[in-house]
Amino acid sequence: MTKDSLLETTDQNEEPKKTQRYLGDKGLVVLIAFLSAFIPLSTDLYLPALPRMAENFKASAGLINLTLIMFFLFYAIGTLFWGPLSDKYGRKPILLTGLVLYTIASVLCAFSGNVYQLIIFRVFQAIASGAATSVAQAVVKDCYTGKKRISVLAVVSSMTMISPIVAPVVGAVILRFTSWRGVFSTLAVIGFLITMAGIAFQETIAEHYTGGILQSLGRLQVVAKNPGFVSLLLTFSLMGIPMMSFITSSSYIYIDQFGLSAQVYSYYFAFNAIFMVIGPLLYSRVARYLKRDFIISASYFISFVSGLLVSFIGSMSPAVFALTLLPATLAGSLTRPPSANLMLEQQKGDTGAAVSLMSCAFTVFGSIGMILISLNWANRIEVMGLLYAILALISLGLWSIISKKPFVQAVES
Known part of the structure; x- marks a missing residue:
């Protein structure tokens, strides 16, 4: 399916509530997708370089992994500020601020003199990334409603998932001609190009929050007291732990444990990531025949079985590892559109604050997975x-209980 045919799915049903004079509807979807892709681009592009960076800096794998772990931790912190601030000052000012900071931080990463400098600059890069992703999801709620929103979320999720496919392959190609510094230089160029697109973006927020900055940030607490939103947030964020454990350890598993080259590793990673793209699009089709709640439950069961297979036979070969992990990857991406829409619909106002908590929670749980898998395990595959x-x-279990609770607002499938 081509990108144009994907974008055509967003033309169904009602028109967006906010029109874009320069970008148009399709251009807006593409911009949202690229903004949502900031995290996989910022992490997966340099995954093939992690072992080489450890050698270059003469640092342990655990220390090098801090460039990933600290990125996600401070990204989570950053989202807590950017979302509420976008409710007060508007999506565009916050977006442009984050994009400029991201570009500068990427340049600084490329010129890092030691691993500690790199970790610090990655922290700045992470905080700036929070502006891009927070604004992206808030714009989706600003501009779309009902089934149209689910359609856009599916398209954006699928296009976003292309990043994990392309990024490691591109990263491996970059490493053939330059060092890991070239990878961060590439991220700086990407940041600059998206900043140019952000200038053409027109404001989408209907009403600005009129309270002070501290009051604006305090809206996080208001959203956090919504039992329907928080219960779903916890349930849907838990799977970030195993997912990020894979992203963190994949290069070590394929390159160090299985003895593959960085280039071949990127192919295996891309094979798995392809199904991250298929999942959200597949949901749009499966939802025509099966109920949303059943799809989510089935996805969790498939991930359970897949995890057992990875643990028991995944160490046999790189091919077996990739194939046993594949069902969990597909099932996890399948639930992204309905879970995001369910959470967004639980909170009628404070969209920026809600999106911030969504991004923060997933990132915090993902960071837990990254820390767990970075411990000195005898076999990372079994643990994953x-x-x-x-x-x-x-x-x-949580979904089976919470989905039936009266405090969870019913949402159209």
Whole structure:
């Protein structure tokens, strides 16, 4: 399916509530997708370089992994500020501020003299990334409603998932001609180009929050007291733990444990990531025949079985590892559009604050997975598989209970 045909799915149903004079509807979807892709671009592009960076800096794998772990932790912190601030000052000013800071931080990363400088500059890069992703999801709610929103969320999720496919391959190609510094230089160029697109973006927020800055940030607490939103947020964020454990350890598993080259590793990673793209689009089709709640429950069960297979037989070969992990990858991406829409619909106002908490929660849980998998395990594959199985089972149990509670607002499938 081509990008144009994907974008055509967003032309169904009602028109967006906010029109874009320069970008148009399709251009807006593309911009949202690229903004949402900031995190996979900022992490997956340099995954093939992690082992080489450890050698270059003469640092341990755990220390190098801090460039990932600290990125996600401070990204989570950053989102808590950018979302509410976008409710007060508007989406565009916050977006442009974040994009400019991201571009500058990427340049600084490329010129890092040691691993500690790189970690610090990655922190700045992470905080800036929070502006892009917070604004992206808030704009979706600003501009679309009902089934149209689910359609846009599916398209954006799928286009966003292309980044994990392309990024490691591009990163491996860059490493053939330059060092890991070239990877961060590429991120700086990407940041600059998206900043240019952000200038053409027109404001989408209907009403600005009129309180002070501290009051604006205080809206996070108001949203956090919404039981329907928080319960779903916890349930849907748990699977970030095993997912990020894979992203963090994938290069070490394929390159160090299985002995593959950086280039071949990127192919295996891309193979798995392809199904991240298929999942959201597949949901749009499956939802025509099956109920949303059943799809979500089935996805958790599939992830549970997949995790067990990874744990017990995933160490046999790189091909077996990729194939056993594939069902969990597909199932996890399948639930992205309905879960995001369910959470957004629980909170009628304070969209920026709600989006901030969504991004923060997933990132915090993902960081837990990154820390767990970075410990000195004898076999990371077995641990990763158990994380998938255990967390999927817990999520299934929570979903079965919470989805029937009266405080969870019913939303059109």
